[in-house]
Ligand SMILES: NC(=O)C1=CN([C@@H]2O[C@H](COP(=O)(O)OP(=O)(O)OC[C@H]3O[C@@H](n4cnc5c(N)ncnc54)[C@H](OP(=O)(O)O)[C@@H]3O)[C@@H](O)[C@H]2O)C=CC1
């Protein structure tokens with residue numbers, strides 16, 4: 001963001017007020033056109049419209065945004081292929097009163113706040129946060145996700161560095177790249193994009209990231225501290241934080257609620273279930289060996305799915321009024337799309353939206369908030385490095 005735009009963004013921030021009390025989810029309803037950060041320097045009339053929109057979307061007081069947060073050795077059964085698609089709901093009136101939780105809007109608010117804090121940091125210490133991304137190989141999906149992360153950095157004024165390594169390089173080359181970023185004082189966060197090529201020892205590479213720069217929160221010590229009630233991790237994995245942020249911002253109570261998490265990976269399922277327990281939810285975990293998963297989800301107030309299986313969660317898996325958070329991001333063939341495929345979640349949206357009280361879409365739900373949380377973790381890391389914070393914030 002340029003100087004003028006940043007100044008306008010500050011003015012805009014100063015003009016915002018807390019969200020007026022409305023229905024708990026009213027401020028997250030989708031809107032036709034959402035002002036991006038780049039529009040902060042828009043002319044006065046546009047700016048006034050932006051202010052009104054932002055006022056409507058102020059964060060709820062229960063949400064905590066910025067925080068500086070076991071090896072998986074089980075054998076997996078053969079991975080279930082994408083389930084057969086249910087009848088297409090395209091163009092159909094869903095006959096639903098569910099709130100569609102707008103992740104893009106939540107992410108935009110978070111980025112807006114981060115941009116302001118980055119500006120303040122620059123004024124205070126003359127430095128901005130830095131995020132280093134290590135990308136090994138040429139998987140198209142990984143390349144896209146890395147692009148989103150770098151674009152997110154640009155939008156909020158975080159410096160980004162990218163190390164692109166060939167898929168056939170050695171593990172040592174990746175570890176060396178991580179080590180260089182560990183030693184670079186302008187880098188506050190290091191992310192090694194997963195999955196890594198099969199010949200590499202993921203645990204070894206992730207453990208090479210210094211604890212203070214582990215903005216993905218995958219370091220065993222960060223995972224362990226997340227699991228222990230008396231401890232606090234430096235960083236919490238971004239997708240888990242995103243799920244909690246969406247629930248809290250949507251005014252959804254967690255204490256004593258039965259939440260089912262589908263998936264137990266270190267990227268999403270495991271940290272999400274641990275974070276939910278810290279918020280006093282009663283958590284059930286479903287994985288690939290679970291029998292009759294639908295019996296568990298049918299009893300759940302909240303279902304969070306991160307299995308990576310398209311259309312796994314059908315309407316019949318949900319109780320009426322359940323809240324559904326769909327983390328799954330699965331490419332499925334679609335000859336009508338420009339690229340020949342489109343992204344879909346784990347949840348059969350057309351069926352679930354008829355039963356749920358609130359639901360995240362894919363795309364436009366958890367994904368953009370995950371990226372925003374990566375920026376938040378990087379900012380928090382830089383705050384600690386420059387002495388602007390003394391400990392990681394509450395989870
Ligand atoms: N939107 C976002 O921000 C993000 C989205 N994602 C998406 O989330 C999904 C999951 O990602 P990730 O956790 O990295 O994936 P993994 O493959 O590492 O883990 C998947 C988990 O789901 C479980 N699982 C797989 N199939 C089934 C099934 N049929 N029934 C029940 N459980 C099942 C597995 O069980 P087991 O442990 O027994 O093998 C495993 O624990 C993917 O679609 C990914 O693209 C990921 C990160 C962020």
Ligand SMILES: Nc1nc(=O)c2c([nH]1)NC[C@@H]1CN(c3ccc(C(=O)N[C@@H](CCC(=O)O)C(=O)O)cc3)C=[N+]21
Nearest residue numbers: 145191192193194195216329362363364365367368370
């Ligand atoms: N070290 C590491 N950390 C990760 O956090 C990590 C990773 N590796 N490897 C892959 C998974 C996946 N993941 C996503 C992040 C954002 C979107 C996202 O922004 N999705 C958009 C859609 C994007 C599109 O349209 O292509 C959305 O849902 O709206 C999706 C998936 C993070 N992961």
